[in-house]
Amino acid sequence: MSGDPASKFDARLDIVPTDPGVYLMKDASDSVIYVGKAKNLRNRLRSYFGKNPQGNAKVLAMISHVADFEYVVVGSELEALLLECNLIKRYQPHYNILLRDDKGFPYVCITMQEEYPRIMKVFRPDKNMTGAKYYGPFLGGDLYRALQALRDIFPTKTCRKVLPRDIGKERACLNYHIGRCVGPCRGDVPAEEYRKVMENMCRFFEGKYDGILRDLEAQMQEASENLDFEKAAVYRDRLNALRAVMANQNVSFPRESDRDAVGFFRDAGEMCFRKLELREGRIIGSSTYFLKDEGETEDSLLEAFLMQYYPTAAEIPKEVLVSIDLENHDAVEQAISDMAGHKVSVHVPQRGDGARLLEMANANAKEALRRRILRVGTSQQSVETALGLLRDKLALRDIPQRIESYDISNLGNDDRCGGMVVFTDGRPDKQAYRLFKIKTVEGQDDYASMREVLLRRFSHAGDEKFAKMPDLILADGGLGQVHAIYSVLEELGLQDKVQLAGMVKDRRHRTHGLVKLDGETIDLAEDAREDEDMMVLFRLITGIQNEVHRFAITYQRKLSKKRNLTYSLETIPGIGTAKRKALMKHFGSIKAISKASKEELMEAERISEKDADAIIAHFRNV
Known part of the structure; x- marks a missing residue:
């Protein structure tokens, strides 16, 4: 490889977002030669197109053939991984050959059709298990950690006892005695009570956290009022565990969702349409189209795109999400339904997963056109x-x-x-x-x-x-x-x-x-x-x-x-305008103040020992 790869084309890495996403490397014939995912798109692409590209011989060979790239911004690392997997299967890129396999990702299966539901890890939903609920897919490590965390919240059985067959045959295990299982094997727990625990777990996977939080808070309050502080402490620990899981939860789309989201952005005499394809809760593809802006209304442009694109589409889902109401909505919706052979809803989502998917499509359309504009021309x-x-x-x-x-x-x-x-x-x-x-x-x-x-x-x-x-x-x-x-x-x-x-x-x-x-x-x-x-x-x-x-x-x-950080010093007890100015004059920056010792702080004009203690407590949460 000769020279700096970035010199072959204007990569404009400074305008690439720092969000998670998937990138597609293309050669001079516009063929996709590599698909990758990144937690931070800009940093990952910089490793390819910086002055000193990083990677083994295979990666460097790939970089030498890159003539352009595009990327899709997504909402989480999980979405990036799933999209990467599907794009590799679609394009079969030359430099992704080691990743070509059909291994799926695990699902959580909760057998709600059984009297005492079980929770299992499976790799494919079983259509014969009528009534079972499936959630996912997940990364293997993510699923393991999620189940470990959920068992701190929901007291479910982890043993291999088959219920109701094994009820009363053995003594309850340690998990029952430490509050991590309600003990259905003992025989004194009605099936309805155990099912309530499993229903709460289903609500969790469906994202209905608020109801679970309210129930746990009410149970903790009731136990406390009854002076059963040991039981209240168990509910408190479950509440804390639930909040910790919620804080790190990456929201994914419901598995039954099949939708297209058509994003749109116009600038510099051009328009960009970016279509994201969601199938069974996964973003499986993205298509980008650039058209000349002739000054038409956005309504007419969107209608023209839909009517020109969908007649040749390989698959049309039951929902097509758009960002503006169409004047000829009923006619367009009926025409696309006729093309699909089934009812298709074309609408503007107002909230929820649909609105989030459309927002993602619009953001990706803007990113694609912004990068195209800054590259000015094709040669x-x-x-x-x-x-x-x-x-x-x-x-x-x-x-x-x-x-x-x-x-x-x-x-x-x-x-x-x-x-x-x-x-x-x-x-x-x-x-x-x-x-x-x-x-x-x-x-x-x-x-x-x-x-x-x-x-x-x-x-x-x-x-x-x-x-x-x-x-x-x-x-x-x-x-x-x-x-x-x-x-x-x-x-x-x-x-x-x-x-x-x-x-x-x-x-x-x-x-x-x-x-x-x-x-x-x-x-x-x-x-x-x-x-x-x-x-x-x-x-x-x-x-x-x-x-x-x-x-x-x-x-x-x-x-x-x-400036706002500087003025935040005045929220510290005893620190007013004069002392704030004295601190900034002495240390020069908020960072230097936050790292200073008590003795160093007291060297600043007007700062007393009490002030120094308050400053240290503020920055170090003492």
């Missing part, structure tokens, strides 16, 4: 064509090689900052990005803040960290921001060396076009609908505007979080 030649069009549209002297863009972000009068992003030859140059914390401007004045940022940026002209001068500056804002920047360029005598324009948005806060210094507006959105090259230019401008906004607002949120 460097198309990017160069777009830059040539930008030169012509703005009447620039030359094709701009280095484009700088600026945005101001604030939260009222607080956390005011500016962001600068750089695109070199039409591609993001992250090493050249810079952040500015507003220092001299009082109050909320975006124009004055923009002037400060530009003055500080050009005061470093010639410095290595700021590299060379920009050929073009694109302001995230209208004519007012353009004039603010021009006043700085004029003041510094750079108005003839650095060219300038603004990026304007429409009423829906989406990139619409450019505004020149003389006030002339260039409608890129309209031109992009008519010309493919203009579409690439529109995508470039949208990518720049989205990127500078993202970069600036991320810094603003970081400043806001830091």
Whole structure:
């Protein structure tokens, strides 16, 4: 393998989310050559496309053939594993050959059809066991840990006695005496009482925790009022165990769910549809479609997609989830039902698992289009064509090689900052990005803040960290921001060396076009609908505007979080404004304060021994 794999295409790992998910590696023919899962998508992909790719010879060989990748964001590690398994079976990727097997994942089976139900681990639901309830699938280790935890909550039998056959034949085991089994083998526990325990376990697997919590709390309260404190302590321990399990529970979809969720997002003259396929509670597939945005309503776009996609679909489930109500809902629903040969419900879910699945589909559509926009074009030649069009549209002297863009972000009068992003030859140059914390401007004045940022940026002209001068500056804002920047360029005598324009948005806060210094507006959105090259230019401008906004607002949120943490010192008993300022002046950061010893804290001005004790108690939960 030669060179940095990331140099073969623009991986843009910085915009990959840190959520769990599944990624699909593709070669130059757009074939899937590897499917993997990750707890943190960005970190995993960075291990492939960083400067020093990690892995054995097989992994490095795979990386050398990667021409692109896509990913699906899911809600939990369990969902990621199940989706990975199904995508491997679907695509049979070359580099996943060792993972090709049909081994299933275990289910929990509760034999509710029996008088004394049992709980078992099985690998396939048995259709002949009418009345039995199945939950899962789970990872083997997850299932073992779940059952161990559940036995601390629900007093069920773990022995091999067959009931009612073995009732009264032997003495009750230790589990009965320590409260971990109700002891149905003793003969004095009615079958109905034991079934209630198993019904509660079913409620747990169905996610109905609140009812179980209420029952346990009521039982604990009743035992306490009857002065049976030993029994109350047993219920207390079960309550604590249930809360601990709930805190770590990854919610999965009900096993009987068969649904398609059609996510949708539009920007930069394009639309992205992302369809997630849920079968028997598993997300088994994802399909992505990009279309040109001709300005139609979202209702008509969604209707067109459904009517064009489903006639050739291999399988149509009983539910299709969409994010907006269709004007021709009844006709579309009937048409898809006719295609499927069974009743299909097309609807907008308002809550629950359906709403969560649709939210996931919409988020994945947004991620896919966002990444496509920032990559600008499918080839460097198309990017160069777009830059040539930008030169012509703005009447620039030359094709701009280095484009700088600026945005101001604030939260009222607080956390005011500016962001600068750089695109070199039409591609993001992250090493050249810079952040500015507003220092001299009082109050909320975006124009004055923009002037400060530009003055500080050009005061470093010639410095290595700021590299060379920009050929073009694109302001995230209208004519007012353009004039603010021009006043700085004029003041510094750079108005003839650095060219300038603004990026304007429409009423829906989406990139619409450019505004020149003389006030002339260039409608890129309209031109992009008519010309493919203009579409690439529109995508470039949208990518720049989205990127500078993202970069600036991320810094603003970081400043806001830091400020809120700083003011949280005043929640410590005895610490007011003056002492907070003294602590920050002495230590410089909240982290340093939290790690300081009592003696070190007392070295700060105004901090007494009592204050130091209170600070230590606050940060160390003493």
